[in-house]
Amino acid sequence: MVCDDVKRVVYFYLDGVLGEKKHSDLTSHLKECPDCDDRVLIHTRLRNFIRRRLGRLTAPQTLQVKLRDQRGSGGEASRVV
């Protein structure tokens, strides 16, 4: 495996969906290539950042209350329909 191959599949490597052989080829390449190793680290860090910063909204309390109330009336509605 060469560096360009790593660039091509690095996301899939991090997703853990590469075939066994490709996965181990990539892992061996990383041991020998500091540039690609850095790159994997950068992608991991960016991914963690994105997860931290884009996944932290919580539903407002008002919505939770609305959902509970609606469930009852929704049931009524669905029986009528």
Added chain:
Amino acid sequence: MKSAEVYDQEQAWDFEKAAMPYVDSLYNTAYRMTRNSEDAEDLVQETYLKAYKYYDKFEEGTNFKAWLFKIMKNTFINNYRKKKLTPHKIDFSEIEESYERVIQKNAPDLIKDPESEIFQDMMDEDVKRALDSLPHDYKMVVLLADIEGFSYKEIAEILDCPVGTVMSRLYRGRKMLERTLLEYAKKYGYIRGGEPAKMRSRKDEVKPKKKSGAGDDVEEPAEEAPDDDLFVVAGPEEEDFDFEVEEEPEEEFQLE
């Protein structure tokens, strides 16, 4: 034999127990899709209403969270997508090239900083803007994979598209998002490379705190502008943030 009323009551409890744990996830994604809290609340509410109505159609043993997300995506298309999106031409090879330039230029700094400090000062507004600069379909796959942790197959199911399309959009969507984040980070001084926070050049943001003792009011000169055109952030303007891609040649990946 149970009366219909008791049965309905039980079904309602059952639904509530199954669905309520996902309310934050649905709301977060709804907010990213609609880009405002009012529409996001409405979207989640309607999703729950439909999900409850069709709860008996849910196949036991399949992924309930994915089922809810699929209902939400369909509801979104029906309610918010009546207006056709503006198609934009996107030059995918240009994205690839500029990504390489940006990442190579910043790699040393991104490695030097401790993980916890990567872009830590970046404002939510910039993160949000970076996400919104992605075409809608690309934004969706990134949210579903990287925030909600769905598998490619589940995403394909939710979005009604082949797994190959999911992979292709993920590959590009992640690149576009990472590139834009890096561009903002560079432009506004969020990349520190082991240095203390730099003075940022935007007028509308909070100044970083100075170290104690530096009690002067003299304005430091703004960081010098980047010397090349790499960091000119050229996202779509606010009014046509929602767009789809005109031509989308699919990428193929060999995983085996």
